[in-house]
Amino acid sequence: MEYTFTLKYRLADDDRDPDAVVERLGEHGCTDALVGIGVVGRLALDFTREADDARSAVLSALGDVKAAIPTATLVEASPDFVGLTDVAEVMGVSRQYVRKLMLENGDFPLPVHEGKSALWHLSDVLNWLVARKGYEPDPALRDTAMATLEVNLAKETRRYGGIVPQDVERQIA
Template sequence: MIHEFKLIFQLPQNSPPINELVEALAEAGCDDAIVGTGHPGRIALEFSRESENAREAIDSAFDDVQRALGGAELIEAAPDYAGLTEIADIIGISRQALRKQMLNQADFPRPFHCGNPSLWHLAPVLDWLQQQRGYRIDPALQEIAQHNMHLNTRQQRQKAEMLTSAQTTTA
């Protein structure tokens, strides 16, 4: 089965030129990804990876990137973070219709970021929409969103622990 997802990394300070990074990625097994370099110091890889399950596909891609790009730090695994517009597009309804469901249902998953826009982890919202509203959700998308949520949450926790550790060391 083909799994489609994106991994975005912060490159180390003294990274080689981008063409060398792209070569290293291909040699490490990332020849199934489209490489984006639109933001200085970052690299985004949009994968179409064949694997039995999403976890295996995403983890193997992550390992391949780490092997190729040594000190690169994961910024985001996508799809995961989503606003109402993206979620509505996935299930094929208008943003306004989804917003109405969100406002009228106390058990609608809470956003992890309230603001403009508010953001949700995609997996719990897809689960809720399937269980509470009967929407048909692609199981592969649910699996990818679930694993990416765990990856992103783990990454955020590690960053917080490093920050806390650095603050305690300097205090």
């Protein structure tokens, strides 16, 4: 099956030659990605990768990028973080309809960030839509959203040492 996702990286100072970066990516199997290098020090790779499952597709792409540019730091894997407009686009409905669903259903997934622009994990919203509304999203998108959520959570856990202090854990559990 084919899976579409984006990996965004911060590049080290000595890895900012765009031609060299693109060449190394190609040498290490990233020929199935569109490369975005418009912002100095940043790299975005839009993959369309064939694999048995989304997790394998995302993990193999991460491995290929790491082999090509070992000093690059993963910023985000997507699709993961979405606003209401993004959810509406995926569903093929209006933003207002999604907002109505959110406001009228007390069990709508909690946002990751709440404020002027709230953000959710796409997999949480898709799973809720399937369970509560009988919505049938593209299976590849649903699987990819789960895989990128896993990558982003692992990245953040590693970033903060992988440990949640017990006193904090008791208060948020």
